[in-house]
Amino acid sequence: MSKSLKDRRREQLMRERRKRRLIIGSITAIVVIGLGALIYARFLQTIPGLQEFPGQDRGHAVNVSIPDEGLPPVGGVHNPRWLNCGVYREPVDSAMAVHSLEHGAVWIAYHPDLPEDQIAELEAYADNYTIVAPYPGLITDVVASAWGAQVQYEGMPDDSLDLFMARYKGQGPEPGATCSGGVGSPVTAG
Secondary structure, eight states: OOOOHHHHHHHHHHHHHHHHHHHHHHHHHHHHHHHHHHHIIIIISOOTTOEEOOSOOOOBOTTOOOOOOSSOOOSSSBOSSOBOOEEOSSOOOHHHHHHHHHTTOEEEEEOTTSOHHHHHHHHTTOSTTEEEEEOTTOSSSEEEEETTEEEEESSSOOTHHHHHHHHHTTOSSSTTOOSSSSBOOOSEEO
């Protein structure tokens, strides 16, 4: 006994529905896995050596002096003008760089005695929300700083610098504020 046209049509519709559900389910699974990986990489994965300094003062003051303690500051009272992001070959004004951190910039400071090839590797991180500059008296080879967070590296940074950048770049107290149109002339603009 052959199936009626109505039965064959119903089976075809059921196959199409199963196929559609499979496609939608697959896409949903891919999106959920992708979001999970992003959340893990950005917020949950441990960054070795990460130090956080919550509760930084966000005040502005002209002629503010930030004491040099061998490490770049990660917040606090700072200049009302921010430093343009990019690559600098000379030390930068810390009080202006801190204002850039408030805007969401990451400051990669390196010891001035670092070899040129390693400096070039660090300079490759420079973009519209990253400052790369030498820091005289730095107590370690490289330091990555963001508003309220910092990692120190003996030698060249490992993959944890990428994690630090992913987690903190663009995440200052004023996210979305510009890191250009301020003060400073980087040799390579961000």
